[in-house]
Amino acid sequence: MANIFEVPQPGNDLVKKADQVRLASIKISQTENQNRIKALNFMADYLEKNSKEILEANNEDYISAEKKGTTKALLSRLKLSKEKLNSGIEGVRKVGDLADPVNQVQIKREISKGLIIERKTVPIGVLGVIFESRPDAVMQISSLAIRSGNGVILKGGSEANLTNTAIVKALQQGLGKSGLDENAICLLTSRKDSMSMLNLEKYINLIIPRGSNELVKFIQNNTRIPVLGHADGICHLFIDNEANLEMALSVALDSKIQYPAACNAIETLLIHKDIAPVFLERAIPLFNSKDVKLIGDKRSVELGIKYEASLEDWQTEYLDLILSIKIVDDLDEAIIHIQKYSSKHTDGIITENSNNANKFMNIVDSAGVFHNCSTRFADGFRYGFGAEVGISTQTLPPRGPVGLEGLVTYKYFLKGDGNIVDDFSNGKAIYTHKDIENI
């Protein structure tokens, strides 16, 4: 927050572009479900039609990045294979299959005779999406934005500029073909614009950052616009003394190694002191065989863990095959450790004792609290949301994996026949507050 003045003010060009997106977003917010589905199908069609052009653009980006000595990890995220593109296109169509998040009636109530209130979901307005590399994110985020009736301003990593430009061109052609305003999707390609976006609070209603922890933290600290997402994902798994040993080993391993770079992988394993000797006897060779580096507190070092943990280990999201281990006296100590170090993303317990499980799940204040399953399930697709815009670790909703519902808000529609409040103070009218069925 202190750094807000590092962010440049938007130039006239950017403000003009943002205003065009805002106007287009108002138009798309008024469209019927069928129009938005049609638009998604045309967007997918044009991605197919232009696929040669898109892949060639990606190839150029790749060669330039390679020449610049870009890291292997970034190169692999940048690379858009024919398969990745096709699966992206299929993804765009699938977003069309998801239930319409807009115009859902949440409340319908007679307030007084002739005075009816409805609360209905409406699009948020304009989304600002900042992401690194991964050109597939352009297709995914744009389709979610259009599905939910929003406009979107995208800023990707400059190393993918040619690819992103080709993809957005196809998406805009699809929008235009379906009769919607092409300006509903806008791509920014200069780094300066990406930063000044953070000062566009009059035009952008929600920022969605997709990238490194550093990027997310910078954005959270440098904008007045609400940010949907999370920086750290420090997830814990607690092995209770009443855990099933085989289950504990299997879930711990899956939670760590199934995809260590994911935010829902665990960084710290907490183990009840009574089960620690038998658990570690089995776990150490198991994790070693999977090349996981184990770092433990004093007590676990005494039980065979090679490296001793420092305070920093409990605060670190390794995103790698590294796991910190702490032995605790009881469930309470495990909960206290989690309250102190968890990033409130997802924390789990393995136990056969349902009282312990309930206590853990009720007290631990994270978006996801898991019992006897892998933390890796913390994901919008796995929860059954069809698609996910991100995972939020803030306390207020939307919290946890956020599907389309995170891209809509609601407003109150009140219709009367001349009703005035003064009539209620002099007894001419009364409040009835009757919910109306068949919503």
Added chain:
Amino acid sequence: MANIFEVPQPGNDLVKKADQVRLASIKISQTENQNRIKALNFMADYLEKNSKEILEANNEDYISAEKKGTTKALLSRLKLSKEKLNSGIEGVRKVGDLADPVNQVQIKREISKGLIIERKTVPIGVLGVIFESRPDAVMQISSLAIRSGNGVILKGGSEANLTNTAIVKALQQGLGKSGLDENAICLLTSRKDSMSMLNLEKYINLIIPRGSNELVKFIQNNTRIPVLGHADGICHLFIDNEANLEMALSVALDSKIQYPAACNAIETLLIHKDIAPVFLERAIPLFNSKDVKLIGDKRSVELGIKYEASLEDWQTEYLDLILSIKIVDDLDEAIIHIQKYSSKHTDGIITENSNNANKFMNIVDSAGVFHNCSTRFADGFRYGFGAEVGISTQTLPPRGPVGLEGLVTYKYFLKGDGNIVDDFSNGKAIYTHKDIENI
């Protein structure tokens, strides 16, 4: 946001207090509905028992404030009559009658065989409430906080310190009598603490400011904690050319004068040029008879409005018997004016043409969009929420008048029998995503 460094860091005493509230809030978050209702009844009982002490404390506060030359308006808000206290006590009991906002199952779904996800509402944690004068707010906010299973840290105006202390003592006695932790309600009495609260982001999950626009703006700009509320309430009413003239006059008058100091009173009346002459011919003497000062644009001055408006008038929340008037060419111009100047609180249209009404309601992006009724209905009680913690003008939920649902969030509870994600990549398990009925 630039001013964040004006806020002092919390001292050790305050941190210790806040931690006690946090611990108490964890306990209360685990209580059953019946316990919280019981607590509210005991809180009301102790307010009754201690009413003599409370009224005496208020009398002392009042005398001191009078001596200091406090304004009449503030004195009248500070004064706690026996009637005001009784109605506050009745309010505490009524909050007990509201439906439990906690433990509501929003999603219950089988993800895969043996793996069940539930999304349930949970308390937010600790609320930080900053309010000016009005000792009745202590009773109202505390009872809403306890009803929703939250802890609360209160900071009132220093002129009401004795009253607030006496009220909080009674509330804590009630909590204790019911078996809940008295620390769930905490009162701060020094101004320094009130400011440093804004830096307690590790202990406070939501700030609720109740006071002047300046107070709210200061808080919004000086904390990383989410803030529920609004600063400005610049509401508009548009009189369409197809309006029923009698209705337009009656609703415009009610929207302005029924309680001009309220945030949902209108500040600006927009009038279609075709109806402006007949409307103003009737409206000017009507508003004059109620001592409303009318300030208009050039065109309305030509039609008899005495004072000419400046740019500032369209941006001002008068909170007084003053109304700015602008004549517009058509519905579109009215919408554009509202998009530019509305604080997104509540804006209304008067028309017999339902197409115009729908266009207005769909495009105007305010928390409340009203057709043929007074903007003064924008209120949690009138909407049928039973009680209101505030009105939010942000775009993301909670938006508009916020009842108890603004004081809860949700989390995801996932229960399995050893499920791991790896089994889904090798075909040993499949996602079923079946919603479970009877929730």
